[in-house]
Amino acid sequence: MTDIAITITPDASGTITIGGATAPVTGKTIEQTREEAMQQAVTHARQTGEPAEVTADDPTGTFYLTVTPDGGILNRPSPTDPGTAGWEQEPALTGHDDPGAPQVAFDEQGRDRRPSAPQRREPIPHNVEDLNVPPAGQPAPADPEPAPAAPLDEAANVPELSELVGAGGIEVTTDLSTTPDPLETDPRWIKISQQPAEDGWRGTLNGWGLKITPTEDELAQRREALRQEITREEQERLEAEQHAQEEAVQESRRAAREREAAAKDRTERALIQTSFEEPKNVLIANDKGGQGKTSACYCIGATAGRIRGGDVVSWDANETRGNLGFRAKKAPTARSVVDLLEQAAEDFTTVEGSKRSTLARFTRSQGDNLFAVLASDESRDRQDLVDAEAFEKVYEILGRFYSLILIDTGNNHRVSHFTAALAATDQLVVPVSAGADGAYAAETMMDTFESLGYGDLVKNAVVLLNDSATRRGDATGIATKFEQRVRAIIPIPFDPALDSGEEIDFDALQPATRAAYQEATATIAQGLADTKENQA
Incomplete structure (x- = not known):
């Protein structure tokens, strides 16, 4: 039998000596170095076909092992331990590669708890007398007969019924709650x-390669760790279910x-696409500037x-130079309503001259927005030419080619062309800012309109x-002023x-803004449709 010595230092370096030949053994950790050293020891035992006794020293202590040619790693007693004299040594673990081999099971004092635990041999006697052998010719003494057992008085041992029955009678409770711990059946x-x-x-x-079973304390720790893991998994499962339910509710609401x-x-x-049998005029008005009339006229048009x-x-029917032409998409030429009156009004007095292409020379196409803008003149003096008669003439021309006419007005409802526009109006739209002054101007304008019939x-x-963004008025209070006076109030963000x-x-507007103007346009169309029905 070969002696093998293994030494491992705290830095995980080590040596293995086999038959007087020493070789280095290395690993990243002490455990890896142990595994490498024992692998070499097992390999040597297989090559020689004989078991080898291994003495291993590492930072945790000294160990005495035996490796067998079949790959087994066995525990052997210390040669200097007098407590092992006279014991029949059995392997601590046999069949290192055999899962069916017996495993060592020690108690807390390190004693073997296997049913076939090794027993101490009795010392062999050195004298014949010590064997207690009878002289020749004499029979061997018979074993003494055992004394007869005392008769069993079963009746004497039966307790009286009164001893069993209490004042309330016999109460027998049987615990049927034998539900097994689910952890025990967990794979x-x-x-x-x-x-x-x-x-x-x-x-x-x-x-070092053995497979000694864990103590009850270690098993208890493992059981508790697994139980906590199961609890955590169950909590995560419940949370996942709750999250899924909340997601389902949110998705349903969404x-x-x-x-x-x-x-x-x-x-x-569908409302906005309503067909009108005759041109409809939408007047956008507020006596005070800065209330959003031009923005509303453009966005409703788009x-x-x-x-x-x-x-x-x-x-843009402003009594002075309006702003709609500046806010709209530019055209190659800056022709205005005044240019239309001066250069082409007479053309529209004949059938031959009433062409859409003629009108298109004076309007500004807004591209993908699919509407046109007729701008006011940039000269204030020339814009004054648009009086009530001129308004009626331009309105008649526009009505030949468009069924929806949006009119952006100025801040003076007393001028003649505003009065003419008011007379032709089918739907009134009143933009109001968040400030109280704009609401007041709108109220006084409505008062005037009512007084005019x-x-x-x-x-x-x-x-x-x-x-x-800059004026924080009382929107609720402003809405309250008009809710009993008008048909609809549409918030514009x-x-x-x-x-x-x-x-x-228009494409750069926020979705909420476009949605608000769509609602406003549909509300306007609904009013125009109702007007159409009433007229019919």
């Missing part, structure tokens, strides 16, 4: 409970909102133009309540793309 626990020891000296020996929004969109588009597929014109226009009016004062890019 993971079956695997974990069969793993070799990892703690204490058992774990250290297992680090789907409901989407369906509602889709239905609202279809309804609004909304109606896109949904109706054209057939919409926005006219246009109470129906006021009652059917649509108020656009514009939010502002603040949008930086409109607040800049630059050319309006």
